[in-house]
Amino acid sequence: MSHLPLPIADLICLWRGLIFHPREVLLNRCHHQWRGAGFIALIAVLVTVQVPGFNAGSQIFALLIAGPSWALDILGTLAHGFWKSGRIWQDTECECCGGPDDDGYDDEDEPDDPTDDDGIEFGFTDTDLQDWLNGQANPTR
Structure with a gap:
């Protein structure tokens, strides 16, 4: 499909999506x-x-x-309105609107970056790590 003109490739992907994932395609068509x-x-x-x-x-x-x-587009707008009001497809997520996380964890409390500049703490100090490294035998070839 990489050699087809973009509008034709888009139409093929649209109809393939309608066959395999009709709910998601209709919800996304609202944002078309x-x-x-x-x-x-x-x-x-x-x-x-x-x-x-x-x-x-x-x-x-x-x-x-x-x-x-x-x-x-019209069907997608109607379906999106019913979905947003909670009448249909509550197990389906609109990719454009986002939605609640289904993993059950609150991601806002966990920062992406560590708060200190030392990196991740593993419960041992640098001297413990250096002692362990010194105790390892050097491999010979």
């Missing part, structure tokens, strides 16, 4: 930019203004091309 609706609206304006080359058949073509994407 509604490109399908924009394309359909652009063609509708061009048909209304009577730009040469854009007739009523152009609108049907736009609906066939961008209609499925627009329908997914």
